[in-house]
Amino acid sequence: MPALDRSLIQGLPLFTGLQPDDLDVILKAARSARYPREATIFEQEADAHSFHLLLNGHVRVVRTTPGGDQVITRYINDGELFGIAPAIGRKSYPASAVAAVDCVVLTWPTHLWADFAARFPAFADNASRTVGARLQETQARVVEMATQQVEQRVAQALLRLTEQAGRPTEDGVEIDFPITRQDIAEMTGTTLHTVSRLLSSWEEAGFVKSGRQKVTIVDQEGLRKIAENRHQK
């Protein structure tokens, strides 16, 4: 196995403040793996033996309820940590992680988390900032779910996706991985039917273009008006 090169990770926010030597130490302990589209990286409730960093690709984090409903907790993008349950004292993963496209992932055994945190304060710091940021985001989402209508939530979700995973095309900004109506429904707490109707009507109004597992935002400002409930009905 060729050694992993530190250039893979040295630009990442997670590792700012670390010495090149530190990166090498960290990388030496990592295992890298590829996951094809739709492969499961880890399973909800499974023993949390590892934590992960997404080098390349997009990962869907999904919680399944006892009743069988699924909710997409978040999408993980290039350079982000995921499956960090162990870091916050959990024995098992609270959600499953599935590759939305072919992915390259670095993986470390859980017990190294504490080592890294102790040895590299900047790492501990950055990681804790990551968790903090996710808490903020998640709380914002609770507020959204509590106060906004489906239409606004779906518009907001699309805007966030374009920010995090948008790829400019001639028509506008396309979400850079395959995403179904069902996926969008699971992100926003609605049904695929409602999402389909919304996309149809937005397509008619010229805000988006969409097809099978594909959404392109044509008019961000227009969508933002919907998200903020400032548009003409």
Added chain:
Amino acid sequence: MPALDRSLIQGLPLFTGLQPDDLDVILKAARSARYPREATIFEQEADAHSFHLLLNGHVRVVRTTPGGDQVITRYINDGELFGIAPAIGRKSYPASAVAAVDCVVLTWPTHLWADFAARFPAFADNASRTVGARLQETQARVVEMATQQVEQRVAQALLRLTEQAGRPTEDGVEIDFPITRQDIAEMTGTTLHTVSRLLSSWEEAGFVKSGRQKVTIVDQEGLRKIAENRHQK
């Protein structure tokens, strides 16, 4: 001003693993204050100059949306940190904190967070576990909002409140601070009318007793059946 005694905080999970001397150092930097019922401890969007520990009482954390809707993010109970925005790299508070009853609060200037974290690894660790736990909780709440009906969410909210702030009485377990129908609505993303109707029907069924700003859970198991959607309609 009399020095704060370390016995005030030494039993708290937040400080496990710290030496008595460490506690003294930490306490020496704290300012303690009392807040009467309904007093604002800090305001959303305000400059986050301090972080806080609730010694005694109950604090409501509330987010207000641009549209003026309010959502109760969480209740803080004895011994918990709050207003730790600075810890996760925020400049301003993302929510307001209001005393639900008369409260005693320890307060430190924000800049000490980094000092404490650097000087007392156990503190950094415990705090980071706290943030992690809140992330878990908040994500669970998103799932709830996305998949459960109002009835189940309200039942669940009451069960959580009794766990965190229940006081046994002859009738059952009473929530240990004044709480309105509106408050419960703001915790669960519904309206005071719907909460009122639910409480009325549960009172009739013998699951709860409630009055002005007061709720007592009489039959936890019964409520749990509702929360998990296992009850006879």
Added chain:
DNA sequence: CGTTAGTTTGATTTAAGTCAAGGTGCGTGG
């Protein structure tokens, strides 16, 4: 080229919000 996963759209139902009006317990000021 057939099968299946994903999508669309119409019709109907329903959970919960909104609108409206009174009722009631409690703290305050006279």
Added chain:
DNA sequence: CCACGCACCTTGACTTAAATCAAACTAACG
């Protein structure tokens, strides 16, 4: 100490957003 007023609570009637039910269409993949 009492009564006045306000904050909180209840309940009925109606409306509506979004779910559910149902069916057909279509793109991609093997």
